[in-house]
Amino acid sequence: MSHPVLSVVGGFFAALWLLSAPMVQFVSPALAQSTESKPAEQHPQPGQEPKKEVPKVDEYAEARHALDGPAGDPECVWLGRRVVSLLWRDDLDTAFRHLDFYDRFGCPSDHIQAAFRCLVLHGNNIDPKAADSLHGRVHACWINPLTPSLPPAPAAPSPTAKH
Numbered sequence: 700m701s702h703p704v705l706s707v708v709g710g711f712f713a714a715l716w717l718l719s720a721p722m723v724q725f726v727s728p729a730l731a732q733s734t735e736s737k738p739a740e741q742h743p744q745p746g747q748e749p750k751k752e753v754p755k756v757d758e759y760a761e762a763r764h765a766l767d768g769p770a771g772d773p774e775c776v777w778l779g780r781r782v783v784s785l786l787w788r789d790d791l792d793t794a795f796r797h798l799d800f801y802d803r804f805g806c807p808s809d810h811i812q813a814a815f816r817c818l819v820l821h822g823n824n825i826d827p828k829a830a831d832s833l834h835g836r837v838h839a840c841w842i843n844p845l846t847p848s849l850p851p852a853p854a855a856p857s858p859t860a861k862h
Contacts, residue, residue: 758776758838759773759776759777761842762776762841762842765842765843766842768807769804769805769806769807770806770807770810772804772806774804774806775801775804775806775807775810776841778797778800778801778804778806779801779806779810779811779814779841780814780837780838780841781797782794782797782798782801782811783811783814783815783818783837783840783841784833784834784837785797786815787815787818787822787825787833787837788833798811810841810844813844813845814837814840814841814844815840816844817840817844817845818836818837818840821836821840822836
């Protein structure tokens with residue numbers, strides 16, 4: 700008794716599948732189109748200079764050039780900086796999970812320790828609300844954990860004379 704029921708149900712699903720296959724061709728283009736319009740590119744007005752894009756420094760090439768050994772490998776740089784950043788933000792569980800991958804790639808664990816020490820010693824001017832502040836400091840400590848090149852400090856307001 701179960702055999703005829705299974706063959707009827709199987710036939711029903713096979714027919715449903717065959718009928719739905721052509722429908723996918725009609726539905727897919729409609730789903731792929733976006734209803735949002737793309738903003739028009741802004742061209743500079745006459746007399747204005749076009750905005751110049753700041754060239755992005757290839758951080759991995761910089762690390763490869765500055766560091767000898769596996770600490771300069773792109774996967775070690777990416778995972779190591781992420782571990783140091785997560786340690787700074789007290790996300791220890793995620794940091795230790797990333798550290799497992801870091802070790803699996805054969806990256807040097809002593810470099811993480813040195814970079815984190817550098818971050819602790821030189822991280823007193825990291826703005827917790829500015830992600831670039833932490834990112835830049837972690838990268839500087841990763842490249843040179845002993846004497847990182849510090850980004851320029853914001854200029855102090857000049858005292859004004861009161862009369």
